[in-house]
Amino acid sequence: MIDAIEKRVIEKLSQHEQRLKHVYGVAETAVKLAKIYHESEEKAWISGMFHDIAKYDSLEDQMNKMDLRWIKAYVDFPVIYHAIAAANTLEHEFRIHDQDILNAIRYHVWGRKNMSLLEKIIFVADYCEPNRGFHDSEMIYDMAVNNIDQAVCYCMKASIDHLLSKGLEPSEEQLEAYQYYQEVTRGESQ
Numbered sequence: 391m392i393d394a395i396e397k398r399v400i401e402k403l404s405q406h407e408q409r410l411k412h413v414y415g416v417a418e419t420a421v422k423l424a425k426i427y428h429e430s431e432e433k434a435w436i437s438g439m440f441h442d443i444a445k446y447d448s449l450e451d452q453m454n455k456m457d458l459r460w461i462k463a464y465v466d467f468p469v470i471y472h473a474i475a476a477a478n479t480l481e482h483e484f485r486i487h488d489q490d491i492l493n494a495i496r497y498h499v500w501g502r503k504n505m506s507l508l509e510k511i512i513f514v515a516d517y518c519e520p521n522r523g524f525h526d527s528e529m530i531y532d533m534a535v536n537n538i539d540q541a542v543c544y545c546m547k548a549s550i551d552h553l554l555s556k557g558l559e560p561s562e563e564q565l566e567a568y569q570y571y572q573e574v575t576r577g578e579s580q
């Protein structure tokens with residue numbers, strides 16, 4: 391199963407070398423965090439490998455893999471469509487019905503309130519995998535090792551700041567998630 395999933399991702403992203411490196415980076419970083427936090431390494435690998443598989447599909451192709459309710463829910467934020475389409479592809483093509491894996495993929499872009507451990511691992515790994523070349527990757531990874539909620543909060547803020555710097559409005563859902571993790575981490579040592 392794992393081999394088949396990897397093969398599918400390699401085929402799908404064969405024209406996108408940097409993205410392929412990124413998904414390997416996310417999968418490997420997620421496995422490292424899964425080991426530390428006693429989460430399933432297999433689930434971490436699958437979620438990391440598959441999370442961006444629909445990234446280069448047209449919006450039409452992405453929508454073809456989504457239920458109407460999801461299309462409507464994120465109509466103003468189609469950046470989310472690749473995540474929903476990826477989760478649905480994994481479920482339908484590979485018969486993976488594990489909701490934790492599917493949610494980790496669905497919510498990898500913004501995160502959400504009250505995430506499971508696996509969701510947090512994938513959300514943070516997406517930010518701090520080394521191949522992305524972000525200057526603060528190592529610092530975020532170290533933060534995640536010490537306190538994953540703080541790393542989640544940091545990544546959410548970085549994502550919101552990035553949008554604001556481009557003159558874009560973060561969604562209500564994204565702001566609520568950030569507020570939630572600010573509260574979760576309030577009072578904890580930095």
Ligand SMILES: [Fe+2]
Pocket residue numbers: 441442445472473498499
């Ligand atoms: Fe993504």
Ligand SMILES: [Fe+2]
Pocket residue numbers: 412416441442516
């Ligand atoms: Fe990603």
